[in-house]
Amino acid sequence: MFQNLPLFPEKASTIAYRVDALFYFLTAVAVFFAALIFILIVVFAVKYRRRSATEKGAPIEGNIALEILWTVVPLGITMVMFGWGALVYVDMFDPPSNALEIDVVAKQWMWKMQHREGQSEINELHVPVGRPVQLMMTSEDVIHSFFVPAFRIKMDVLPGRYTTLWFQPTKAGEYHLFCAEFCGTQHSGMLGRVIVMEPAEYQGWLDGGATGMSMEQAGAQLFQRLGCGVCHRPDGAGQGPSLVGIFGRPVKLEGGGAVTADEAYIRRSILEPHAQVVAGYKPVMPTFKGLVSEDGILQIIAYLKSLQKEGPQAQR
Amino acid sequence: MNAQRREHYLNVNYGVRSWLLTTDHKRIAWLYLVSVTFFFFVGGFFATLIRLELLTPQGDLVQAETYNKLFTMHGVTMVFFFLIPSIPAVLGNFLIPMMIGARDLAFPKLNLASWYIFIIGGLFTLAATAAGGVDTGWTFYTPYSSIYSNTHVALTVVGIFVTGFSSILTGLNFIVTIHKMRAPGLTWFRLPLFVWAHYATSIIFVLGTPVLAITLALVGLERIFGLGIFDPARGGDPVLFQHLFWFYSHPAVYIMILPSMGIVSELIACFSRKRIFGYAFVAFASLGIAIIGFLVWGHHMFVSGQSVHAGLVFSLLSFLVAIPSAIKVFNWTATLYKGSVSYDAPMLYSLGFIGVFTIGGLTGLFLATLGFDVHVTDTYFVVAHFHYIMVGGAVMGYLGGIHFWWPKMTGRLYPEILARLAALIVFLGFNLTFFPQFVLGFLGMPRRYHAYPPEFQVLNVMSSAGASILAVGYVLPLVYLIWSLRYGAVAGRNPWGARGLEWETDSPPPTHNFDTTPRVTESAYAYEKEPEEIYHFGATAHV
Amino acid sequence: MKNGAHISVRAYAAVFAALLALTALTTGVAFVDLGGGLNNVAALAIAVVKAVLVILYFMHVRTSDRFTWIVVGAGFFWLLILVGGVMDDLLTRNWPGR
Amino acid sequence: MSDVITVRAHQFDDLEQQHEASWIGMWIFLATEVMFFGGMFTGYAFYRAAYPQAFAAASNRLDVWLGAINTAVLISSSFTMALAVHGAETGRRKALIRFLLLTIVLGAVFLGIKFFEYHSKFEEHLVPGHSFQFEGLLARPAEIFFSFYFAMTGMHALHMVIGIGLLAVMVVKARRGRFSTGYFTPVELTGLYWHFVDIVWIFLFPLLYLVGRHL
């Protein structure tokens, strides 16, 4: 009968073990204090019950030592909770550098996953066991939230911004993917599956399901089609700066200040080129808003990232 | 018995006009009592439908669209139209002037105005409901609320905006009254903790509510006039709305709990016939909660795309705000020690409050713990947490207070045995409803789900079963309290042997509360003394 | 002490003159590039000075009791809390850098 | 003396208590107003930090001279308001009424100029929404700037209108001789409200009009 009455969620990622350890600690503290209060209340209420109509309580006003005790002890305990929780949290948002990167676009009410190798899936995500996976997520409409209980991870997916999430599956199997931020009528239907496979199997799936171009190739094609290359020539001779090696590089801005060229920056450069203008260039780049989809932007970003390694000649 | 008819606030005059145009704080309290009770049952009706729908995994009772409107209107009604005004506007209104020996609040006309504003706001929201409802969740996150939802967001938002001003006026009135109108000798540290709690609550009313008002106004303007402050398509950041919303709405949860804590402080002392343990600590804990409560709003946004740095800061501060609550719980418990404890219904509610609030509060610590919140945020764990505090805590405290001061308000006693039974039913029904939701949340069931995977069914059925028991527990007092208005035993001035100043006048009190202004020489908890040793009534009336 | 006690017409006139002068100053300074974000600092600082003058003199807070000062202070302090918390999020979004 | 007694409400012990309560009540209300406008100032700060160039460019589309003149007008009205309260304090009813009327006139001038500005923004298609047009590619964040411009100045103007209404009531009451040196709290509180509205503008002016002048 306990099939129908699960009390503990499955654990299928490295972080899940750490979250659960935290959970045990929190539960222990909670049970201790709840029991303490319950027992004291019951004992006092029974032991000191009123025995005659005129009886009065003892004239006690308080006790400073006790007050200090029950201020300092909870304070100490909560600081442990804070520290421990913070450690887990910071690690949750600090992906290892060798992570497999997958892009996720959410829209009412579905999930689109794009693997760098070109596969794209709807409401399903295939990943290999034992390898860190990092998701780069954005939304086409409202806020959604990517939630896999078995991995103990969750992150909101925002329109107009990128958020990231990473996990390392530890066990092959199929797990629920929920949308956890209310996003409209079919919020509760915005479900998916994360399918964790053994690495060999995963490779097979990748090969078998390979559909056409990789993201970089698609990005390169878009770059061509939208005419970006007219201004952004690899030698920097165009109207705009060369984009070779742009990703991760600090960029000096017109009017002071600098930013790191990350995904958000590139996305913004494409959609709102004049919000942050590169020092020494004129704000002549047109906006590509409406001309390129969120998927497309992710492909361009993947392409620009690839320019990193390959050197100038990669940009045709 | 004295056959002569004594004049009091209920019988000075009759008729609808005498009620709708009254500036007597006691009558305005009744206006509020009737209104918030109405809204509670409206909200409860939505809750009933929610629980019925969740009996089965498939969404079969209502459409997804309808379900979304149900929980939104449940949350909006319960929070803005029931719980926030409940204790302050009913019991606070009724009792604060009496507790401090004043003839009325500082601004009686504003007080009446605040009720009308509340009703106008309520009518807007009811109109939105009647017109088809809203489906954004009570949190109105943009851009769903500002652009995508095609339900009656604007109307609802106007309703909440308007109602906000009623809160502001109530809070303003309380602060001024408590500062300027205390009876001679009633120093700050002789005040009942109920008054301290309302003072702290009022600070939040006054400094928090306007931020919600302007935020919702901007959402409304965005919908109606196409302003573009939250619109991602124009470069707007969706997280900004959440900051502004929670800047009010986190402190607002303390608006809901502080007055209830105030009640519990009164009841625990009275039914233990004993001074409250660590009076000053409990008093300052209220202020501490109100002030630190303004620094923690980001704990609702740990996975929202807020920066990691902000997450750390808000988590740390959230733990700090828990400390004053812990201090209160320990002091209440210690008050029982060597008391003379009786088990009257109000006391049962307060003991229930302490237990349930402790669980609710401790699970709040789970949520404030960054690494754990990521897993359970936006799941039923959160739903369970806040119902533990708001339903098990605040509402139980409210019921305890209503029972306790019922004799003062009406001059009649409620039927004790039935009341104890009801308290027990509420306690049991409550725990059965909401404890399974902690498990559901930990298992990963997201909130605001109209349908759910089948493995969650058993726990959901338990929860729905509990809700039906809870409903009985709530309907029962409604019935016997109304019954007692006519048939209850006559109460007398001070049926509980309490020491508060409000018990030193007739039940029901005369319009101006006291015939003469009292002089106060002791704390409101001096149970070792007789009331005559604490309060001294002069010879002449001050009209 | 009675709140909002008397302040002389002379003081009002002096404050009025100062407010007009500061308005001219803030407008003038805005056209000069002070560099390094100093324009923002100057604009805000001048506005704060003007507001303080209005509060202390026109609004009689200078001659009012401590409680009035606390209420005035609380209003602005709470606003700082709000701005501070929100800006903390915005300005640390790249922290810790990757 | 007898007219003094009649203005005391029954819940107060004496006029002094009543005055102190009203005074502090008004200040508490103004603290709420600070937070009310504060929500918008916070949003403004957020986007200004996120889109500095766009805000500068958009701000330069406002007429700085009209803004400055309006600032001077409003400050003058605050000055006349202070003098009106002074008149009430010293029992000079004529002065009270005259300065109240002057304050109303200055307030109306402010609103007139504001209306003119709105009108020209409308013609320049700078009102957020479908008709919004902004040359250059900062159009989207510039629209956010103008959303704040209209929300903040609009809310401010609404407060002005309410203030003018209150002032008009004060004029009528003063004419009827409702105030005396012992009782002029309503004038005093109206004054506080009016000065508050002035203070909001003191911040709005540099934040809206002077952002990008030095560029």
Ligand code: HEA
């Ligand atoms: C009356 C209402 C109320 C109250 C009083 C509280 C009190 C607290 N809340 Fe709760 N909360 C809500 C109502 C309330 N909450 C609501 C409505 C939501 C969800 C909103 C939504 O999203 O719709 C929410 C959500 C919520 C979240 C966000 C969860 C999420 O969405 O991810 C968090 C996170 O930190 C949180 C924390 C806390 C904490 C730390 C307290 C503390 O103040 C609790 C302090 C109390 C105690 C600690 C118990 C007593 C102490 C002891 C017995 C001694 C032992 C103590 C120690 C060891 C410290 N709450």
Ligand code: HEA
């Ligand atoms: C003060 C606040 C308050 C109170 C008192 C309650 C009371 C209850 N709530 Fe509420 N709840 C919220 C505040 C509150 N809730 C909020 C803020 C949300 C979040 C909304 C959101 O996500 O936006 C929420 C969400 C919420 C959910 C989650 C919905 C979802 O995420 O999908 C659930 C599910 O079980 C629920 C259940 C209940 C129940 C069973 C009660 C019971 O305690 C109610 C008991 C009362 C009754 C049952 C009434 C009795 C009367 C009758 C039965 C007569 C009525 C007439 C007829 C039936 C004809 N609530």
Ligand code: CUA
């Ligand atoms: Cu997507 Cu909920």
Ligand SMILES: [Cu+2]
């Ligand atoms: Cu909170």
